[in-house]
Amino acid sequence: MGKPKLALYWAASCGGCEIAVLDIEEKILEVDASFDIVFWPCAMDFKVKDVEAKADGEIDICLFNGGIRTSENEHMAKLLRQKSKVMVAFGSCAHEGCIPGLANLYTREGIFERIYFDTQTTNNPEKVIPRPSTKVPEGELEIPVFNERLKPLDGVVKVDYYVPGCPPQPRQVWAVLEHLIQGKPPPPVGSVLGAENKTCCDECPRTREEKKIRKFYRLHEITVDENKCLMDEGIICCGPATRSGCGALCVSAGIPCRGCYGPPPDSPDQGAKMLAALSSVIDSQDPDEIQAIINTIEDPVGTFYRFSLAHSMIERNRK
């Protein structure tokens, strides 16, 4: 029996998740020694036809990063699913849509208008926009269709495991790979790997006190105490609504948690969790005053669902 076959792929991805795999440093050699890498377009020269030529389920593990934004992303997700025994949504984009998923607040038309006509740096007098097919003298040119909405990987195929993080932290990437390399029994299907089961607050070194908030601030508006909980100071920190596992990276550096590890295990929806946390600390019982305090939050949807909008309960139930 040969080495287990490993595929890595990126769909609508920034490339950071690919770097995250390389961030395990010299251990990458161990990955190479333990697996037969059969597809990894970012790092090695393979073609789609190499995957097509495989039997169904011939690839043992596929680490798939990036969301599903185009018809091509979707096609590759389905192809790799068919050819792989285990499909892993690797990184926040594949797990829950991540930043690209925020585009789901806009229509496809609106996105195109903004990008191809309106940005300050766009000069497009002929109003050229991408079209799935274009006639040229030589024939017809085709490019992938830009879907109406971005979907996380499990919006188009069955996913066996999720590795959260934007990007997943190297030590967690290694923990997942090591588990596979050692051939330990697989965790239950649907598990989140490479993370812990509490919240970011549980890992956070800052001291929490009784919170009473009457106004929310953005980071540049106040000077924060080095050791105090950022939320106590009125800064929106998604720590209470975020799964632990990154090692409280941002909060340790004085930056609020933006929520990239996704919702904690007890919560199906990060925005709902965050909203519940904030509702407990807003110090008012008067409807108008509460409304005014809430209104000091610039972009609640983009803030609470920064990484998980495409996986929010409302979005998940859109076609």
Added chain:
Amino acid sequence: MSGFEPKILAFLCNWCSYSGADLAGVSRLKMPPNVRPIRVMCSGRVDPAFVLKAFASGADGVLIGGCHPGDCHYAEGNYKALRRALFLQRMLELQGVDPRRLRIEWISASEADRYAGVVADMTEIVRALGPLNLDRWEKVRIRKR
């Protein structure tokens, strides 16, 4: 929308609103049959995720009923519920769901009439809004900045 009967899910607190609803029933008050109540110990028990799940599972409206301010059996649960509801309304609106689909009301155990009135009023409002179709945004989506 002729023939559309909205489905409204109501989370009613055990100590006030549920008793109010019960009294409305016992008193044989006339009410549209569109509301399906769920008894919770306190309006403060209603996790925002319950509300989102209700919408995601096919409810056209969600009603949260709690004790009047100052009367919550657990002292402050209803204030928490109020903050959550106001927050949820803003979030729903930004996600393209009409905020009138979520309503919070204070209804005491003796206010059967009030309960029946809220049910009738909310049913009409949600009926006019039509079925919640998450694929069809109810507000023009913000296109540009």
